[in-house]
Amino acid sequence: MKMEDWDKRPNGDFDVYPVTGWSIAALMGGAAGGVRLEYARDPTGKNLAALQVVMSSAKLRELADAMVRLANLMDRQSKPKGPLN
Numbered sequence: 001m002k003m004e005d006w007d008k009r010p011n012g013d014f015d016v017y018p019v020t021g022w023s024i025a026a027l028m029g030g031a032a033g034g035v036r037l038e039y040a041r042d043p044t045g046k047n048l049a050a051l052q053v054v055m056s057s058a059k060l061r062e063l064a065d066a067m068v069r070l071a072n073l074m075d076r077q078s079k080p081k082g083p084l085n
Contacts, residue, residue, distance in 0.1 A: 017041060020048060033060045 007015040017039040025034040032054045041047040055063070 017049075018045075020045065027054055033057060035060075 009015050019037055019039050021038040023036045025036075026032075027034045033056070034052060034054050036050055036052045038048060038050045041049050
């Protein structure tokens with residue numbers, strides 16, 4: 001997915017929410033993996049929501065590899081001062 005395909009707020013910022021937790025589960029007798037991402041819908045962190053998705057082991061590995069690449073990229077770039085979430 002290209003960055004221009006991401007949802008945006010009216011001011012042009014990306015419409016993103018801080019992740020507050022996650023859990024994983026083997027589903028369908030191990031034939032699929034479930035991922036639950038919990039996130040805050042507002043800055044106070046009191047309005048929580050979750051997204052639950054299911055995927056194959058191949059997709060889980062692809063996602064994990066992409067997240068490691070992103071973390072490595074972030075580590076190489078300069079860091080902003082203060083917490084992000």
